[in-house]
Amino acid sequence: MKVLVVGSGGREHALAWKLAQSPRLGELHAAPGNPGIARLGACHPVRADDGEGLLALATELAIDLAVIGPEAPLVAGVSDVLRRRGIAVFGPSAAAARLEGSKSFAKEVMRAAGVPSAESLAVARPPCVVKADGLAAGKGVFVCRTREELDAGLEAAAAFEGPLVIEELLDGDELSIFALVDGETVLPLAPAQDFKRVGDGDTGPNTGGMGSYSPVRGADAAFVEEIVETVHRPVVAELAARGTPFSGLLYAGLMLTADGPRVLEFNARFGDPETQSILPRLDGDLLDALLGAATAGLRGVSLDASDRAAVTVVLAGGSYPEANDSGTPIAGVDAAEAADALVFHAGTALHRGALVTNGGRVLDVTAVGETVAEARERAYAAVELISWPGMRYRRDIAGAVHV
Numbered sequence: 301m302k303v304l305v306v307g308s309g310g311r312e313h314a315l316a317w318k319l320a321q322s323p324r325l326g327e328l329h330a331a332p333g334n335p336g337i338a339r340l341g342a343c344h345p346v347r348a349d350d351g352e353g354l355l356a357l358a359t360e361l362a363i364d365l366a367v368i369g370p371e372a373p374l375v376a377g378v379s380d381v382l383r384r385r386g387i388a389v390f391g392p393s394a395a396a397a398r399l400e401g402s403k404s405f406a407k408e409v410m411r412a413a414g415v416p417s418a419e420s421l422a423v424a425r426p427p428c429v430v431k432a433d434g435l436a437a438g439k440g441v442f443v444c445r446t447r448e449e450l451d452a453g454l455e456a457a458a459a460f461e462g463p464l465v466i467e468e469l470l471d472g473d474e475l476s477i478f479a480l481v482d483g484e485t486v487l488p489l490a491p492a493q494d495f496k497r498v499g500d501g502d503t504g505p506n507t508g509g510m511g512s513y514s515p516v517r518g519a520d521a522a523f524v525e526e527i528v529e530t531v532h533r534p535v536v537a538e539l540a541a542r543g544t545p546f547s548g549l550l551y552a553g554l555m556l557t558a559d560g561p562r563v564l565e566f567n568a569r570f571g572d573p574e575t576q577s578i579l580p581r582l583d584g585d586l587l588d589a590l591l592g593a594a595t596a597g598l599r600g601v602s603l604d605a606s607d608r609a610a611v612t613v614v615l616a617g618g619s620y621p622e623a624n625d626s627g628t629p630i631a632g633v634d635a636a637e638a639a640d641a642l643v644f645h646a647g648t649a650l651h652r653g654a655l656v657t658n659g660g661r662v663l664d665v666t667a668v669g670e671t672v673a674e675a676r677e678r679a680y681a682a683v684e685l686i687s688w689p690g691m692r693y694r695r696d697i698a699g700a701v702h703v
Contacts, residue, residue, distance in 0.1 A: 302327040304358055306348050307369030308334045310646030310664040311572035316340050318579045322587035336645030349373045351381035358387050365591050371435055371569050375401035390590040392568050395544035400568040403433050403465045413534035417563040418467040426450045427469040432460035439621055441506050472557040476574045479532045480589055483545035485598040486536055488528045490581050490605035491519040492574035500696045507621045511697030513611045513672055514577040576644050576664045577610040611675040611698045612666040613683050618690025620660040628657040632686035641682030642666040672698050
């Protein structure tokens, strides 16, 4: 099979890495890809949101399956452009991707489907959460416990296009549960937990994610099935009833409150950096599963998780999330990989043959171990081998986990 991975970040590198292990893979292509993906397949200079350009590329290469990684192309309808020409696509239609593209639409769907979520508030008073309604690359959520934080959150959220959504502030542990969906069948994957704030101890502004780990204590197979039954399947059924069936990856971001799980958000694609911790644990053929989701053929497919654990630490530029880092030479990636770590490229480029920074989140360092603690120790040992001026990362990823 010929597969095209659309995107250029760490999530796409992780997907390409896992897809490359499939015995059914004939050719692996990426658009635009990154230096890490280029070691696995051919990269093409086509933007992830260029639907017509991707269609021309997929047609020229006779692609059998397109796997769309980022949210913006999905919300913009790239999957629709490809599907109309008969190309199998892993990723929802623009209509179904509104579940991520509009938080108010997601609230409407959850109400109709009877899915428990944070309550919407008519007036912004602390404590509360202020959210930009549309896409914000993980940076459009502001937790406001004081009047000062609320004033700052409202001002920051106003910088994003569209209306604002005000919700009650929920307390508890966060959990991400992904599920592959073929329009009807829902296949859950191993759960993960991510760390969204930029600083240790969950301080500083929200980011796209600074690290993750899997498995998560207490989230066993029975718990995951309960979540899928009360969250994913009702939403999939509601979207199908509206004539906009969901096909792709349905990601529920949950808060585990004292009153039970509540949905914080839905994403319509693999999460980043949770994917980097989930995929190394999966047994089975990811290519078969993604093709099944794209062609209404998930029945009978399984992607069980191994007993091993994985921890991912994100390495970012010194000004992230306010600004990106560009053109700074990176040292030590080969040494980290030689230390048995997976290094996924999230924002890198090649300049005269040398690896340099090219984004906010630059690299994702993932390690696997028998326990979360062992995987964490290996991940941070590998992180210590990588450096560039201004590099920053959290030092407490999975730090309170002892499984």
